[in-house]
Amino acid sequence: MTTDATLASHLQELRRGTVVVASLTVLRAPGYGYSLLETLSEAGFEVEANTLYPLLRRLEAQGLLTSSWNTDEARPRKFYTTTEQGNAIADALRTEWARLDDAITDLSTTPVKE
Amino acid sequence: MTTNLVDRYVFTALRRVPEQQRSDIDRELRASIEDAVEARLEAGESREAAIERTLLELGDPDRLADSYAGRPNYLIGPELYPVWRRLTLMLLTTVLPIVVIVVAVVQILSGDVTVGDVIGSAIGTIINVGAQMVFWSTLGIWIIERTGAGKDDLNRPWTPKDLPKYERGAPSRIQLAANLVWPATLVLLLVLQQFAFTEVPLLDPANWSFWWPVLIVLVVLKGLLAYWVYRAGTWTRPIAVVNAVHGLAVAAVLLYLLGSDNFFNPAFTGFNDVPVDLTGWISVATMICVALSIAYDIGDVTRKTVQAGKGLPAKIPGSGNTYA
Numbered sequence: 173m174t175t176d177a178t179l180a181s182h183l184q185e186l187r188r189g190t191v192v193v194a195s196l197t198v199l200r201a202p203g204y205g206y207s208l209l210e211t212l213s214e215a216g217f218e219v220e221a222n223t224l225y226p227l228l229r230r231l232e233a234q235g236l237l238t239s240s241w242n243t244d245e246a247r248p249r250k251f252y253t254t255t256e257q258g259n260a261i262a263d264a265l266r267t268e269w270a271r272l273d274d275a276i277t278d279l280s281t282t283p284v285k286e
Numbered sequence: 287m288t289t290n291l292v293d294r295y296v297f298t299a300l301r302r303v304p305e306q307q308r309s310d311i312d313r314e315l316r317a318s319i320e321d322a323v324e325a326r327l328e329a330g331e332s333r334e335a336a337i338e339r340t341l342l343e344l345g346d347p348d349r350l351a352d353s354y355a356g357r358p359n360y361l362i363g364p365e366l367y368p369v370w371r372r373l374t375l376m377l378l379t380t381v382l383p384i385v386v387i388v389v390a391v392v393q394i395l396s397g398d399v400t401v402g403d404v405i406g407s408a409i410g411t412i413i414n415v416g417a418q419m420v421f422w423s424t425l426g427i428w429i430i431e432r433t434g435a436g437k438d439d440l441n442r443p444w445t446p447k448d449l450p451k452y453e454r455g456a457p458s459r460i461q462l463a464a465n466l467v468w469p470a471t472l473v474l475l476l477v478l479q480q481f482a483f484t485e486v487p488l489l490d491p492a493n494w495s496f497w498w499p500v501l502i503v504l505v506v507l508k509g510l511l512a513y514w515v516y517r518a519g520t521w522t523r524p525i526a527v528v529n530a531v532h533g534l535a536v537a538a539v540l541l542y543l544l545g546s547d548n549f550f551n552p553a554f555t556g557f558n559d560v561p562v563d564l565t566g567w568i569s570v571a572t573m574i575c576v577a578l579s580i581a582y583d584i585g586d587v588t589r590k591t592v593q594a595g596k597g598l599p600a601k602i603p604g605s606g607n608t609y610a
Contacts, residue, residue: 205321
């Protein structure tokens with residue numbers, strides 16, 4: 173395995189799960205699949221459509237999102253909104269993310285012991 | 287033509303999605319594809335290219351369907367893989383040999399078979415029964431994997447109590463099994479060579495009146511000795527003494543028979559008409575083999591007994607470490 177491939181696999185490992193936090197956070201305001209995909213990629217999350225769309229349905233099945241069809245426009249779209257439970261979970265996940273960030277920063281700024 | 291491509295894609299994906307979710311996913315997936323296509327059109331791509339790129343990004347519809355349906359992309363997951371491996375190995379290394387031996391014995395007892403028949407059907411049994419064993423163990427574990435039934439019973443958490451004991455010199459259950467299989471095989475071969483393998487028995491049939499039964503008793507005693515060691519959990523001085531006496535007895539019988547040309551059947555002329563002189567160098571070679579292997583066994587058991595008595599730590603092969 174080359175260094176690039178090794179890095180890529182570790183990055184993928186590290187990013188796994190961030191899409192859930194990001195989606196639950198963005199969808200506090202209602203959004204549909206493609207709009208969320210755009211928002212996330214603009215925000216710097218590398219997420220594929222074929223991962224995100226099934227993920228949204230899974231989060232809905234877990235009760236973290238609700239959905240409703242908006243047929244007002246020419247193209248009917250399924251809008252997802254984060255539920256109260258989804259918000260609570262996103263909060264907990266964000267707290268954990270911040271804690272990990274602090275911990276990593278602490279570790280990397282501590283002088284190396286001889 | 288181009289919308290056709292989207293239809294085909296959506297239909298292909300939906301085929302493998304549970305029916306009650308299809309209409310919803312159908313609408314949502316189409317809307318998402320159209321959104322993406324539209325964005326590409328605005329960026330100046332042709333409609334055809336936009337559709338193709340969009341579908342390419344969504345990837346294999348079968349994989350998308352798996353993802354929608356929450357289907358795992360593996361046969362047996364990491365949780366049950368060790369259970370599957372243990373079960374399959376046990377079937378192939380323990381049950382399969384027993385089946386092969388039973389089949390061979392039944393075939394020989396039914397009479398009128400050649401060595402070739404027995405070997406042929408043994409190979410056939412290994413392939414057929416082996417394939418069956420792998421198939422059924424995989425199917426069984428796969429069902430448990432998918433349904434989750436009995437998963438916890440099979441995959442109970444590991445505790446330190448599960449560690450093997452590694453008592454010094456103590457034979458494991460597998461060693462015991464090996465030490466019991468050998469005597470059984472010897473007795474079996476001794477009996478079978480009289481009736482099965484060749485037209486004329488290889489060993490002197492006259493010895494059935496006394497020496498062969500004595501040898502069978504000695505071989506059975508060797509099996510009992512193995513069980514004694516297993517129960518005692520270690521090599522002790524009495525075991526070593528009995529083992530040495532037993533070894534000398536076996537050596538005495540075999541060397542006497544070989545030395546007086548009473549071991550091999552004088553009527554045995556050779557395999558497939560190839561003449562062999564069993565009383566000449568073959569007897570001498572057999573005598574040397576018997577003497578060497580029994581001397582080795584006595585020496586080996588003595589060494590193990592001394593080691594167990596001193597409580598020397600045993601070496602772990604390959605690591606250079608010892609466990610005490």
